[in-house]
Amino acid sequence: MIKGKTKSGFNYAISQERMENYEMIEALNELDKNPMKLPxxxxxxxxxxxxxxxxxxxxxxxxxxxxxxxxNEIQEIFESHKQTKN
Incomplete structure (x- = not known):
């Protein structure tokens, strides 16, 4: 479980299962080509x-x-997770 708070004050808690969900990885890859995949x-x-x-x-x-x-909020969550993972 990763927990945190963005600079704007959004509190989040994301399970490891969600972070490692293959469908999310696919969606992230698609997001690079199509910003409409953000939702x-x-x-x-x-x-x-x-x-x-x-x-x-x-x-x-x-x-x-x-x-x-x-x-920006989603990027901050991923960057925060990346920093805590290293």
Whole structure:
């Protein structure tokens, strides 16, 4: 289980099984070629409830969920995991 908090204050806990899910690895590979795969990566990584919590966390006052902010949060989670793994 990896747990952490992004710089923006989003708390996450991700099981090792989710981190090692082959379908998530496939989705990450597809994400390089197609940014439209971001929702799939987020759902596979955080689960439906975690994805909803992240969307609510980054939602603007106007109700918009900025895709760039979502991508930054996910990148930060992966980078944090990479640092703790080494």
């Amino acid at each position: 799939k990566v987020i759902n596979l990584l955080l689960g439906n409830d975690g994805a909803k919590r992240l969307k609510d966390h980054v939602r603007t006052d106007d109700g918009i969920v900025p895709s760039k902010v979502m991508m």
